[in-house]
Amino acid sequence: MSTLDLSRHIVIESGAIERLDELVAAKGGSRVFVIIDSFLASPSVKLHEKVTAIFLKRGFACSFFSNYAGEPTTKNVKEAVQQLQSFQADCVVAVGGGSAIDLAKAVAVFSKNNEIKWSEISCQQQLKRLPLIAVPTTAGTGSEATKIMVITDPVTNVKMNPSHPDLIPDAAVLDPELTVSLPPSFTAYTGLDALTHAVEAYLSNRASQMTDLFALEAIRQIGLALPKAYEDGRDSDSRKDMILASCYAGLAFSNASTNLAHAAGRPLGAQFHIPHGLSVALLLPFVLEFGLESCPERYAKVAVALGADPSLSTEKLAQASIHIVEDYNERFGIWKDASKYLQPEQLMQAIPSLVIDALSGNGIDTNRKVPADQDIAGIYEKLAEKIKETSQQTLLNN
Numbered sequence: 327m328s329t330l331d332l333s334r335h336i337v338i339e340s341g342a343i344e345r346l347d348e349l350v351a352a353k354g355g356s357r358v359f360v361i362i363d364s365f366l367a368s369p370s371v372k373l374h375e376k377v378t379a380i381f382l383k384r385g386f387a388c389s390f391f392s393n394y395a396g397e398p399t400t401k402n403v404k405e406a407v408q409q410l411q412s413f414q415a416d417c418v419v420a421v422g423g424g425s426a427i428d429l430a431k432a433v434a435v436f437s438k439n440n441e442i443k444w445s446e447i448s449c450q451q452q453l454k455r456l457p458l459i460a461v462p463t464t465a466g467t468g469s470e471a472t473k474i475m476v477i478t479d480p481v482t483n484v485k486m487n488p489s490h491p492d493l494i495p496d497a498a499v500l501d502p503e504l505t506v507s508l509p510p511s512f513t514a515y516t517g518l519d520a521l522t523h524a525v526e527a528y529l530s531n532r533a534s535q536m537t538d539l540f541a542l543e544a545i546r547q548i549g550l551a552l553p554k555a556y557e558d559g560r561d562s563d564s565r566k567d568m569i570l571a572s573c574y575a576g577l578a579f580s581n582a583s584t585n586l587a588h589a590a591g592r593p594l595g596a597q598f599h600i601p602h603g604l605s606v607a608l609l610l611p612f613v614l615e616f617g618l619e620s621c622p623e624r625y626a627k628v629a630v631a632l633g634a635d636p637s638l639s640t641e642k643l644a645q646a647s648i649h650i651v652e653d654y655n656e657r658f659g660i661w662k663d664a665s666k667y668l669q670p671e672q673l674m675q676a677i678p679s680l681v682i683d684a685l686s687g688n689g690i691d692t693n694r695k696v697p698a699d700q701d702i703a704g705i706y707e708k709l710a711e712k713i714k715e716t717s718q719q720t721l722l723n724n
């Protein structure tokens with residue numbers, strides 16, 4: 327049996343943020359708690375002023391929260407819930423990347439369930455929450471359309487990722503203009519996160535005909551649009567294709583699961599404070615190599631969706647899928663950027679604890695070739711070797 331949990335309402339249009347007031351009104355809201363990325367609310371961008379004006383048109387009141395740095399933690403959730411409750415909000419809006427959207431998901435839930443434990447969220451029959459509207463400003467996580475939220479416990483440094491259909495926002499507003507200010511590095515990290523979602527969903531042992539549809543189309547569009555968006559951030563067509571493709575990838579993995587690149591990427595990101603997209607992009611080529619024999623036909627379709635010559639043999643195409651992803655990491659500076667966050671020796675030392683954390687999260691049993699602990703250790707070792715090789719190469723070139 328295959329099931330599909332989908333978004334109720336997705337708008338895509340340049341300037342679609344102007345419709346936020348309509349969407350809030352449709353949910354019966356008038357006091358809006360807006361979680362907004364701090365860069366977007368900074369004096370150089372002032373997106374919060376635009377959002378205030380949109381709500382003022384209808385006489386709606388809003389309160390902004392951007393007091394969090396990096397990816398959200400349980401502490402951020404508590405503080406935001408307190409502010410929301412003293413403002414007496416009746417609706418939550420997220421304007422930002424996956425961090426803002428996941429924080430908004432948690433806040434919408436915890437403001438209605440003060441007593442609920444994180445471990446209980448996924449097994450609730452129904453999850454009470456405030457109305458929730460997501461406006462992504464990165465083209466990456468697809469969180470605006472997924473039933474997952476990722477929140478870090480700052481005490482244990484573990485990224486928790488409960489899942490429930492009621493975590494899918496009531497509306498997603500895809501406004502490609504909002505992603506134009508993303509610098510090339512985060513265009514690449516978040517775009518490769520979307521690619522990893524789509525590829526992992528397509529290769530997952532929970533993939534269905536329905537998720538394949540979204541996954542393959544996401545892979546195809548990302549292959550065409552990401553290099554262009556990376557080279558020229560103002561290219562509006564590629565920004566539009568990326569925001570749509572990341573949403574498709576979200577719909578695919580929300581129903582088919584992510585797999586080993588995410589299972590191993592979560593602890594790597596949490597321990598070394600590596601941006602999420604960068605952490606999974608670093609692992610994807612090694613994870614693909616590990617699973618190659620499990621479904622070469624599917625690997626071959628990934629390569630064709632990424633532009634490889636369909637007349638090649640299945641074996642050659644399957645290999646090509648790995649080479650294309652490695653090539654993206656080269657072109658987008660992913661290998662080089664790794665050394666900003668961790669040194670190969672640190673990574674080698676951390677492997678035993680990373681492996682334990684990777685095995686305790688999701689994405690292990692759904693990986694088509696289920697990894698044992700030494701397989702995951704081997705993947706981290708290959709990454710350490712690659713980071714070392716890249717640093718030596720960079721030294722030689724300078």
Ligand SMILES: NC(=O)c1ccc[n+]([C@@H]2O[C@H](COP(=O)([O-])OP(=O)(O)OC[C@H]3O[C@@H](n4cnc5c(N)ncnc54)[C@H](O)[C@@H]3O)[C@@H](O)[C@H]2O)c1
Nearest residue numbers: 365397423424425463464467469472474475476507508602
């Ligand atoms: N819920 C899900 O389904 C899901 C899926 C994948 C990842 N995640 C989680 O999402 C989080 C990562 O989200 P993300 O990758 O979108 O990044 P992010 O929201 O953390 O933002 C990354 C950086 O980009 C900046 N930024 C955001 N929008 C910008 C814009 N338009 N212009 C310029 N800068 C901008 C932010 O200030 C920040 O510095 C992680 O916690 C990850 O685990 C969630």
Ligand SMILES: [Zn+2]
Nearest residue numbers: 467519523606
């Ligand atoms: Zn991801």
